Amino acid sequence: MDIIVCIKQVPETTEVRINPETNTLIREGVKSIINPFDMYAIEEGVRLKEKFGGKVTVVTMGPPQAEAALREAISMGADDGVLVCDRAFAGSDTWATSYTLSGVIRKIGKFDLIICGKQASDGDTAQVGPGISAHLNIPQVTYVKKVEEVQEKSMRVERMMEEGYEIIETPLPALLTVVKEINEPRLPSLKGMMRAKSAKIAVLTQKELNLDPQSIGLCGSPTQVVKIFTPAQRTGGQILKGEIPEIASQLVDLVKNEVN
Numbered sequence: 001m002d003i004i005v006c007i008k009q010v011p012e013t014t015e016v017r018i019n020p021e022t023n024t025l026i027r028e029g030v031k032s033i034i035n036p037f038d039m040y041a042i043e044e045g046v047r048l049k050e051k052f053g054g055k056v057t058v059v060t061m062g063p064p065q066a067e068a069a070l071r072e073a074i075s076m077g078a079d080d081g082v083l084v085c086d087r088a089f090a091g092s093d094t095w096a097t098s099y100t101l102s103g104v105i106r107k108i109g110k111f112d113l114i115i116c117g118k119q120a121s122d123g124d125t126a127q128v129g130p131g132i133s134a135h136l137n138i139p140q141v142t143y144v145k146k147v148e149e150v151q152e153k154s155m156r157v158e159r160m161m162e163e164g165y166e167i168i169e170t171p172l173p174a175l176l177t178v179v180k181e182i183n184e185p186r187l188p189s190l191k192g193m194m195r196a197k198s199a200k201i202a203v204l205t206q207k208e209l210n211l212d213p214q215s216i217g218l219c220g221s222p223t224q225v226v227k228i229f230t231p232a233q234r235t236g237g238q239i240l241k242g243e244i245p246e247i248a249s250q251l252v253d254l255v256k257n258e259v260n
Contacts, residue, residue, distance in 0.1 A: 037117025046077035075188035098131025
């Protein structure tokens with residue numbers, strides 16, 4: 001079973017700096033980690049490989065420092081790492097990112113399954129995984145909490161819902177986005193860390209991928225941040241005291257006065 005896991009390196013700190021000219025995150029020089037949800041994607045890919053055979057290829061798009069994320073994934077049991085690194089991809093929104101990653105996956109070639117974390121901690125859009133499936137024209141199942149069964153050309157999974165879950169069967173190849181309930185990511189083994197240290201990471205640029213220049217980076221991003229600012233601090237307000245019925249009555253009076 002050939003599995004591709006798409007991960008993202010995100011800032012570890014909450015003190016994120018913004019480029020005032022492009023209104024994009026400044027990632028260079030900022031301590032980063034693998035997006036927490038992507039850790040579950042890596043673990044699930046490795047577990048499926050251990051059960052059914054095959055290989056796990058981990059892909060990420062980012063600056064040169066993102067290579068560390070790929071080596072960490074290899075130390076957890078992934079086989080190969082691919083870094084998509086080129087200034088031409090800088091500033092990509094979720095549409096341009098999913099388009100670029102789908103181009104990388106096409107270049108990799110044969111695959112049975114793509115796994116992504118449900119969303120990235122620095123964007124919280126949950127759009128890249130579904131976007132990749134749309135560009136590749138393959139089925140997708142989001143918020144997967146359990147892989148129930150895998151057949152040669154299909155798989156059955158449990159998808160988390162707001163109340164309960166639903167069981168979905170999908171043909172392969174397909175794309176899954178997973179939630180933290182699906183597993184518990186393992187710690188890297190000493191053998192895995194040694195292998196990751198010497199692993200050769202493939203680096204792909206726009207020259208190798210030859211993607212549509214109008215569909216990548218800032219140019220290919222339909223959504224852009226126009227302005228970033230800190231909201232003015234709110235003042236005023238009051239604390240209501242008393243028993244619950246009394247507080248409710250006071251609150252109703254305040255709302256009525258505000259409306260009038």
